[in-house]
Amino acid sequence: MSLKHIFFSALFVLFSIYVAFLNPHESIFHLTQSQTFKLPMVILLFVAVFVGMVISMAVFWTFNLKNTFSRWKSKLQKNRNNKKHIRLENLFKKAENLFLGGRLEKALSITDKVLDDAPKNIDALSLKGKILFSQGEKVAAATFQKKALEQDPKNISIRFDLAKTYSEAEQYQEEINLLKNIHRDNPKAVQPLFNLRDAFLKKEDWKNVLTSQDKIIPLIRDNKEEWNEELKNKSRFLYARGKQQWEQDKRDSALTDFKQALKTWNKNSDAHLFIGDAYLEIGKPKIAFKKWLNGFEQTQNISCLTRAQRVCLETGVNPQDLIVIYQKAIDLNPLPKKHTYILLLAVLFIELNQPDEAKNILQENQANDELLGSLLLSHTDKSSNSEPNFSLLKDAILGQVAGSITS
Numbered sequence: 001m002s003l004k005h006i007f008f009s010a011l012f013v014l015f016s017i018y019v020a021f022l023n024p025h026e027s028i029f030h031l032t033q034s035q036t037f038k039l040p041m042v043i044l045l046f047v048a049v050f051v052g053m054v055i056s057m058a059v060f061w062t063f064n065l066k067n068t069f070s071r072w073k074s075k076l077q078k079n080r081n082n083k084k085h086i087r088l089e090n091l092f093k094k095a096e097n098l099f100l101g102g103r104l105e106k107a108l109s110i111t112d113k114v115l116d117d118a119p120k121n122i123d124a125l126s127l128k129g130k131i132l133f134s135q136g137e138k139v140a141a142a143t144f145q146k147k148a149l150e151q152d153p154k155n156i157s158i159r160f161d162l163a164k165t166y167s168e169a170e171q172y173q174e175e176i177n178l179l180k181n182i183h184r185d186n187p188k189a190v191q192p193l194f195n196l197r198d199a200f201l202k203k204e205d206w207k208n209v210l211t212s213q214d215k216i217i218p219l220i221r222d223n224k225e226e227w228n229e230e231l232k233n234k235s236r237f238l239y240a241r242g243k244q245q246w247e248q249d250k251r252d253s254a255l256t257d258f259k260q261a262l263k264t265w266n267k268n269s270d271a272h273l274f275i276g277d278a279y280l281e282i283g284k285p286k287i288a289f290k291k292w293l294n295g296f297e298q299t300q301n302i303s304c305l306t307r308a309q310r311v312c313l314e315t316g317v318n319p320q321d322l323i324v325i326y327q328k329a330i331d332l333n334p335l336p337k338k339h340t341y342i343l344l345l346a347v348l349f350i351e352l353n354q355p356d357e358a359k360n361i362l363q364e365n366q367a368n369d370e371l372l373g374s375l376l377l378s379h380t381d382k383s384s385n386s387e388p389n390f391s392l393l394k395d396a397i398l399g400q401v402a403g404s405i406t407s
């Protein structure tokens with residue numbers, strides 16, 4: 001027994017003696033109407049204290065036992081839940097590995113077992129959506145991806161999966177709406193914008209394609225290579241919108257888009273070619289001619305020169321600038337590209353009725369050693385433009401040029 005217990009026990013005894021001294025009389029208790037007994041006051045006090053202690057201890061131990069039982073029950077349930085979680089986690093990992101290994105049916109069967117025990121398991125719901133998507137069951141895949149999102153509405157990975165499912169199911173508007181929501185929740189993330197832009201591309205909605213592109217470009221400015229590539233893409237999208245507007249007879253808007261496309265990326269060959277075609281179509285061959293020459297200087301695309309050459313012969317535009325560009329290209333380019341420019345310039349001279357100039361350019365650059373060059377040289381001594389064979393030869397040369405462009 002500790003000193004603390006001895007102290008309080010002694011204090012209680014002294015208190016009892018004090019109470020007994022102050023209360024020497026006895027109290028009469030009736031058990032029945034005829035049975036009574038007397039107790040000293042101090043004994044009554046002891047009995048009351050003792051009964052109170054017994055009741056207090058009984059209440060304390062009752063609650064303590066109840067709490068102990070509750071803790072034991074909770075711990076037991078927790079252990080069961082942990083075992084269930086581990087079992088389901090192992091099943092899920094097995095299903096996931098089977099899915100990654102391409103064993104879709106087996107993966108689906110095991111995933112269903114997980115969902116039988118845990119129908120709201122977000123990982124299993126998402127995995128089942130992926131499996132069904134891989135099996136071509138796009139409607140069913142979307143159903144389970146939506147169920148997964150009910151558990152975690154902001155899960156960006158599952159939202160992207162659902163957007164992809166919509167895309168493959170050609171539900172483009174649903175895909176766009178979902179991607180807009182992802183972008184709204186993640187305004188600084190670039191991937192949702194890429195996906196949104198590509199969704200608009202499928203619909204050839206060039207206005208929204210360009211709106212998305214204008215949001216993408218500032219977000220990737222720190223990556224110089226990617227930034228340059230996306231500027232090129234913007235130029236291509238402007239060209240595509242311009243072409244669409246041209247076909248809809250919106251000529252002014254189309255020309256504005258072509259010019260903006262070239263301002264964004266001045267090496268856009270398609271835009272250079274089409275803007276020249278556009279000016280030629282509206283009766284401005286001189287402007288078309290200049291656009292093609294500028295296009296060649298920016299892109300080195302020989303098609304710009306062949307178009308310029310055609311417009312010279314058909315409309316009487318002064319070919320001198322074209323001749324200068326050909327001669328410069330001959331001086332600067334190595335073989336075999338050099339021979340291509342020689343042949344084209346020789347054809348131009350022949351069609352301009354300047355056979356001596358054609359002969360000189362072929363002989364000076366030894367282009368007559370090649371088959372096409374030697375055949376072309378033979379036409380410098382004849383009235384070549386009236387000869388059917390010259391047209392065939394010209395077509396062969398232009399065919400060679402086209403082949404060099406696409407190769």
